[in-house]
Amino acid sequence: MDLPTCPACKQSVLDDDAVDCPFCGAPLKGGAAPARPAPAARGSAPAAPGKPAPAKPGAATGSKSSAGGSATGKSAATPAGPAEDDPFGVDPSIAANAIPVSPTPGAGKSIEVTCPMCETKGYVSPKAAGKMVKCCNPKCMVPLFSGPPLPKKEVVVKEQPKKKLPWLYIAGGVGFAVIAGVSIWFMQDQGISELPPSENVYVPGQGNSNGMNSGDEGTQTTQATTPQKTQPDANSARDDLTKQALSRILEVSSNIRQERKPMWRRLAITAYTFANEPQKAREQLNLLEKATNQSPYEGIPPLVAMAWRSAGNAGEMQKTVEEALALAEKLPPRGRFATEAALGLAPLLVLAGKADQAHALLAEHRSEAPLEQFAAAMRISIEDHSFNLDRPYIGRSVGYWQFPLETGVTLSLAAHGRWDEALGWANQLTDAVARTEARTAWAESLLHSSGANADAKVLERARSVGTDMNPAGQARLLARLAAVRAEQGDRAGAAQLLSEAGTILKSFPKSESIVVEGAKPLLDLKLPDANSLKQMALAAADVACVQARTGDRAAMEQVELALRLAGAIGPAINPTQERRRQVGDTAKIGAELKKALALKKDDEIRRAVTQYKLKLSEVEGAAANRFQIETVVLQAAANAGLHSQVWDVLERYDRKPAKEHQPLIATHLSYLVAQRFAEAGDAGRSDEIQQAVQSRVDPADPEIIKLVVEHLLATGDVARCVARLNGAVTPNGHLHETVLRLATRLAQSGKNVEAVTFSNSISDPTLKEECLYFTAVGAAIKGAGPAYWKAAKDVGLGPNESTAVGAGLVVGLNQTAAQ
Template sequence: MELRMCPSCQQSVLDDDVKECPFCGAAMDGSSGPTTPVKPAARKTEAIAAKTKPTAKAEEPVQKKDDDPFAVKPKAPRKVIKLQRKPTAKVNHRVVCPMCDTNGFGTEAVAGKEVKCPNPKCLMPIFTAPELEVVEPEEPKKPLITPVRIFSLVAVLVMAGIGIFFYINLPPAPTPDPGPGPIVNNGNNNIDQVDPEKNDPVNPDVPPTKPPIDVKAFEQTIFQSSIDSALQRSDNRSKPYCRQLNAEAYIANGDLANALEQLEAFDALEMGLNYFKITPLSNIGWAHLKKGDTAAANKSADEALTFSSKLPQKGAEAVRHAVALGSLLVALERYEDARTLLETREDVQDVAQSAARIAIVIESGTFALDESYDWLPKVRWTSPLSFATAYSAAIRGYSTQTAAFIKAVKDPMRKSECLAAYAAAQANLAIQSGVAFQTDQLPEIEGITTEDQNRALAQVLQSLKKDAASEKLSTQIATAMASWEIPPAAVIPPFRSIYDGDYQYGSIKHRAAAHAQLLLARYYALAGEKAKAWEHIEKSLNYTATMGPTQAAADALVKEVDQNRATIQSRLANELNIEEDIRKRTAFNRYRTNANSIATEAQNRIDLESQIYDVTLDWGLSDQYFQAFQADLKSPRTDNFQMIVENTLSTDLLYSLRQSANETAVKEFLAAWPSAADGKSRLESRMEINRLVDAGNIAQVRDLMKRIDLSLHDPLIELRYACRIAEQQNSEVTLDWIAGMNSIADQEVAYRFSGVKMTRRGEIDPFWNATLKRNLSATDKCSRNLGLIEGLNSTDVYKQKVEEPQSGKKKP
C-alpha cells in the first residue's frame, strides 16, 4: 500500500482524507504552500558542519510534542515493594493479599503504597497496601480542681450548714397513734403463709436460679460466628484451619451435610492445604462407624488417605491428623494402611511427644490434658504416634482391632509401646465402668517379651488407686522384675571397633526394662513407700546405663578426635595398611563420624537420666536422693550422677531438702556444694506457680514465669495451666491467662479446651459473653466455638428438667 506524499515537504501522510499536511501545513492538492517555511539551507549547513567535524556526535532532531501525531507519554516506572513471607523483629507489619489471602510482612512504611504479594502463584500480585488506622489522640483531661468547682463546693457546704442549723432548732414531733394490731390466723389455711426470714423478696436466702439457656438458638449463634470468622480476611492466621475447625464443630453436632460444605470450601481457597481435611473426614468416618455403616466409614477413610500424601512428615499438625486417621483405620481393620501412615512420621522430639498427648485427650473425648499426667507420666516414648493411635482406638471400644494392629506392627520397640497404650486404655475403661482391671485382659502377642509385658502392667498401675488389687499387681510386677539380669554399663568401644562401627547401645529389651522399673517406682513413691521407690529408681538407672557411655567418657573421645587428628590418621593407616592420602582422610572421617554418633548416644543417655532424677524430686524422693549424694561423696560413682547434680539439679535438691525440713541434710549438702545456694530452683518456681495458679493470681504467675523457662521442664506447661484454670476459676481469669500465652498454636487449643470445660461446668453463657469483650482472632473464635459445641454435646447440664407435681398440691 502506497502512502500519500506532501508535495511541499515530501513527508508521507497516513490519512487518505486529510486536506492539509500535518507536518508543514501545505495543501495536499498543491494549491497552497507550507505555512511553516522549510529551511533546506540550514540542513545543508548542518550536513557540511557534520562532515567537517566527524568526531562530534550529531544531535538528534527534537520534534515538538504538539507536532508529532504519534507522541505517547511513556509511563514512569513504578516502585513496588515486595512483601516477605515471614515476619522478623523489624519487619512485622501484616498485609493480606486481597486476591489470594496470603499473609505478607513489611514495615509500617508500606501502608498506602503499592506492594507485591509474596505468593509466586498469585494471579494479581500487585496491590495497594491498606492505610494504617489513625488513632486520634485523646483530649487532655481537665483538671479536677478549678475555681468554679471550689466555689460550688463552698456554696453547697454553706447551704448544708444552714439546713442543719434549722433542723436542730425544730420543735419535737408529736407521738404517733398506735397502728392496728397484728393479723391473727383465724384457722383459714387457704391464706399463703409467708416466712420473712426465708422468703424475703429483697434478700432471698438462696440466689435466684439462672433462666434456662435455649441451646438450639445458642448453637445457631455459635455457628454463625464460626462462618463469619472463616470469611474474615484481617487477623486470620489460616482460613483453611478455620474451615477445618468449623467442619469438626458441625460433625460434633451431628450435622454432616454442613460439615461437608465446609470441606468443599477448601477447594475455593486453592492454597495446597487439603490435608487439613484429614481430621474432619476421619471424624465423619467415626460418625458413620458409630451408626454401623462400615462402607461409608471406609469411603471417608479412603478420601482422607488421598490427602495424607501431602501431610508433612513432622510437626504438631502432622501428628494430630495422623493419629485421627490412624485410629479410624485401626477400627476399620486396615492395619497396613495405619502402620504405613504412622511409621513414616514417628519422632522422639518434644513437638511430637506433646502433640501426641493432645491428640490422646481429644480422641478420647476427655480434653483432660492436666489430668493426663496422672496416668501418663512425662516420660519420652520412641513411638508417640503409634502409642496415641493404639490408645485412641482402644479407648473407643475397639480393643480386638487394637490387639490385631499391635500384632501387625513390625518394629519390636513400637510393638512394645503399643501394648502399653492398649493396657492403659483397658485400665481407664475399667475405671469408667466401675469394674476391676484383670491382668488377663492383655492379649498374647508374638514377639512380646517379659519386659514388654511387665512394662504394660506397670503402665496400668498409673491409673489405679492404691488398694488391695493394685498392691497385688505391684507385687506381681516386682516379683517378675527381681529375676531380670542387671546388664553391664556401656563403655567407649576399642579403637578399631569405633572405625568399623562395631558397637550397639541400649537394646529394646533393656529400654523396656528401664521404663518398667521407673513406672513401678512412681507407683511406690505416690503410695508413700519411698524406700521401695528409690530401689527401683536405681534399677532403672542400671538399664539406662546400657544406652550409651557416660558423658565424661564421650567428651574425652570427641576432644581426642579434634586435637589428635594426625595421630589417629596415622594409626588408622597402619592398622588398615593404606598409603594414599585420600584414603587416609576418608578413614579418619569415618572414625570421626562414628565417634560423634557415640557422643550422641551418650547425650541421649544423660538426658534421660536427668529427666529421671528430675521426676524423683516431683515424687517426693529428695531424702533418698540426698542419701545417694552422700554415698557418692564417700565413694564416687562412675555414672553421670555427679554431672547431673552439678549441671541441673543442685538447686532443686537443696529446695527439696528444705521443704522436707531436713536441716541436717541441708547443712551437709551446702558444705559439699555451696554454689547450690546461689541458683534459683526450677522446682521451687514450679511449686510456687502451682500455688498461684490454684489461687487464680495470674499476674504473679506471669512474673514468675519470666524469671525461669519452665518450657524446659514441659513444653505444654502453659496449656496445662490454662486447662487447670478453666476447671477452677471464672471466665475472666481463664481468658486473662490464655491471652498471655506465648504460643499462638497452644493459645488456639486453649480456647477450645477451655470452651469445653466451661460449658461442662454450666458456665457457657458467662464464658461466651466474656470472650465477646476480647479481641479474638478468627482462628481463636473458631477454636472457641468448636469447644463450646463439643461441650454442649457431651454434657446434660443444659437439659431442662420437668418437675413433677408433689402429692397434696394441685397442678396450676
C-alpha cells in the first residue's frame, strides 16, 4: 500500500491520520507520495551483531504514481538485508537514504568531511549535518558515516497554548517510546558478541573440540553427551569465531582517535593476514603507507608476519622483506617500537642475504638495556608461536642476555628451524662475548628441540660450536648442554658434561678480592681485564646452578669461585663510595696526596688531585661492575635452591670491615631469599629475614617491586598487584617485561577473567594493548577463545582494547590451524 511521505525528511509515515511528521516534526501536506523503504532500525529492535536483518514480510506487488496516476505494472522488490556471509554488511535501505559525498567542492557543497575508515576526503552540503552520508571512495569497506554537526543556534520560540492530544497520538507516543527504549537497550551493548559454545571451538592438536579449561561450566556435561567433533566441525567453529572477531575490529574503527589509527591498522592488517584475507590486509597496508601518514613504519610487524607465512615462496618472501626494509628507513632512531621493529625484521634480512643490513638496522635502533631485553623476549615468544613470556629463556640462566638483540636474532631463526642461517649469523658476530653467547644459545636450542631421543650426532654438533671458545665459554656451553640433558632425563649424560665443565673451572686463575686503603694505593692500582673475569664468574655460576638442580653437593664451591672471580674485578663498593664523598674537599685530598707522594710544588699537587679523580672514576666503575656480578651470581644460586647458603653469604659480607664492606644484604637478594624460604615451607625464617632488612632495602627498587607483585598475584590480589605496577612502570622499560609476563601467566593457566581484568587495568596504553593481544593469542591457542571473549565482553573494553583482543584471537586461532 502507499504510505504518506514527509516532504521534508522523505520518511514514510505509518499513521494515515498524522498531521505532523513523527520523525522531524514538519507538517504533512498533500496526498500520499511514492513509498520509500523504511530504515531498518525503525519500529523493531536491531538484529544481533554479525547477523543479517530479517526481511520484511509482505513485499509490495505494485504502486500507482501520485503524479501521473497510471499503474507502473512492475513488481517492487522488498529491500534486501545484508548478505548472509558478509559480517560487515549494511542494510541497503540505510545505504539508499545516505547522502553521497562529493569528491570535489561544488555549489552548496563546501563542508569538508573525512571518512573514518579509508580517510578519503570529500564535501557535503550543510543539509547533511548529522545525517548518514556515503563515502565517495567506491572501494571503502565501511562507506557510511555521520556528517559533521553544525553549531546549534538558539531560537526563541513563543509559547503556544497547549492543545489536547487525541488518545490516538498518546497511544502512538507511548508505543514509540517503548520501541525506542528496546532499540537503545540493544544498541548499548558495546562489548564483543557472544561466541559459539565452547564445544564448537577449534582446539589445536585434538580431534574433539572441547577445549575449555576444567573450571568452565558445562564441560563435564558436554563430554558425556556430545559425540566427538570432526575436523570440519572444528574448522567451522574457528572460522565463525574469526569472522566475529574481524567484525568487531571493523565495527570499532570509526571510534579510534586519529593519532591511534596507525596502531589500529597495524592490528587489522595482522588479523586479516592470519585470516587469509590478503586483499583486505593490502588495502589497510596501502592506507598505512600513504605519504600523508606520519607513522608508516607501523606496517613493519605485520609485514614481518606476512614474510614468515610466505617462506615457502622465495620470491614473495623477498618482495615482502624489501617492502618492510623500505618502511624501516622511516623508523625513528630511538624508542621501544623502533627497537622491536628492527629486531623483528633483522632475521628476515639474514635469510635474504642482507646480514650487513641487519647489523646496521640493529645498531641504528638501540635502546636502554631493559627495553632491549623486553624486545628480545617478546620477539622470541612470537617466533616460537608460544606468545608466553612466563617461562625461562635460553641464554638467561644466570643473569640477562649480554647481547639481547644479537642473541634474539639467533633464537628467532632457530625457532623457524633455520639452523644453518642462525649459526652463520652467530659465527660472524665481531664481538667475542656476543659471538660466544649467540653460539651457546644456538647449541642449547638445537639440543632442546631434538628432545629426549636426541642421538649422539646432535649432541656432538651442539658441542662443536665451542671448539674455538675460550675456557669460560667452553665451561658455560657444557653447563647449558648438561642442563638440557638433565631436563630430558639423561642424568648420566648431564653428569659427564658437568664433570668436563668442572675440570675447565679448575684451570681458572686463583683470584682474591681487591682491597684498597689510602690515596696512593688507589693511584697505583692496576685493574685487571674485567670482561674475562666476568665471563669466568658467570660460567662458574652456571655450573653451580646445574649442579644444585641435579643434587651435586659441590654446587656451593662453584658459587664461592664465582664470587672470588668477581671480587678480583674491583674493590668493594662501600669504601669506594666513601672516597667519592671526600672528593668535594679538594684541600683535604690535596693534603693527603702531598703527604703520601712527598709532593712539594702546588702544580704537582694539582696534577695529583686531577689524576686521583680520574682514577677514582675508573675504580668506581670496576666496583659497580663487581657488585652487579655478585648480585647476579647470588640471585641465580638462590633460584637454584641454594637460598639458605646465599643468606649465609649475605650475612658474612655484611660483617666485613669498612674497607671490604659489600652491602649485598640491603638489596633485593634478602627479599628473594625470604621468598624462597616461604616457598619451601619455612615461613618463620622468611618473616625473620624480612624484618631484619626491612629498614635497609629500597622499596622503589624495580627488583623489589618484581618480588612484591609476584607475591600479590600468587595470593590472588590482582587489584593491588596492578596498582603497584601502575605506580612504578616508567618509559625506561624496567618493569615492562614483568607486566606482560604476569599477564601471560594468567592466560596460560586458564584464568581468562583475571587475565582480561589485569590487562585492561594497566594504565600505560601500549602495555595494556600488548597484554590484551598476547593473552588473547595464548587463550586461542589453548582452545579457550570463547571463555576469553566472554570475559572481554563482560569487562566492556574500549575500541583500542577491543581491536587488540580481536586481532589476538584471530592470530591465535589461525596460527594454530596452520601448524
